[in-house]
Amino acid sequence: MLIHSIMAKKSPKKAYLKGYEDGLNEAWDDVMKLTTKGYTMSEFRIMANSRKATLHQKVEGKSREIESLTFEEPEAEEHGEIGELRKGGKYIIREARPERSLEMFSSLVRECGTGLGITRMHPGTLEKRFPAQGAELIWLTKAEGREESFPYLSPTNLVGILSSISKYLNERKGSPVLLEGIEYLITQNSFDATLRFMQKVNEYVTLSKGILLVPVNPSAMESKDYHLLAREMTGEF
DSSP states (O other), X not given: OHHHHHHHHHHHHXXXXXXXXXXXXXXXXXXXXXXXXXXXXXXXXXXXXXXXXXXXXXXHHHHHHHHTOOOOOOOHHHHTEETTEETTOEEEEEOSSXXXXXXXXXXXHHHHSOEEEXXXXXXXXXXXXXOXXXXXXXXXXXXXXXXXXXXXXXXXXXXXXXXXXXXXXXXXXXXXXXXXXXXXXXXXXXXXXXHHHHHHHHHHXXXXXXXXXXXXXXXXXXXXXXXXXXXXSSXXX
């Protein structure tokens, strides 16, 4: 199946990039801690070189930690897996432009015969590039002169967006939901308001055993905000 092949190809890259990101974050955390100690530049260089010299010890320690873990495969029947996506799962797709997430959504709609796409991209464009017959598409827009051929919602109407998602999932349990434009929602509301909104969305997805796809460009957000958002999700791709 297409979704499985997409996920299988991206998993090694995802694991590598996640480890790379964690390493960079830890390195910068160490730098920030050292800069608050009042060291001179010479002392700072000595401390930094000392930390660098012990990197292999940290890597060996992490290796032992991973080897001691036991990983259990989830039961497909219990969780209702589709490829590597689990029913009731909420997933961030890390990408600068919504390409892979739209392809995943289109594939899920073809499998399920249903789906809800709430998108900053014009639905007409989405339909042409990523056909998803059976999906209901809602345009996130504040533009004047909206087209009547597609339903639309203002990005500031978080209650309305949440209501549309909950209504759809109540009527079509197990359906995939695409929420494209999370950065747009943050700029039009606030991060805190959007995070609370996402927490509610996640509850509905869990209860209805749907699948939520949220494309996110991490570089377009504050690092701490991205990690708070990611912590609410089941996984990242």
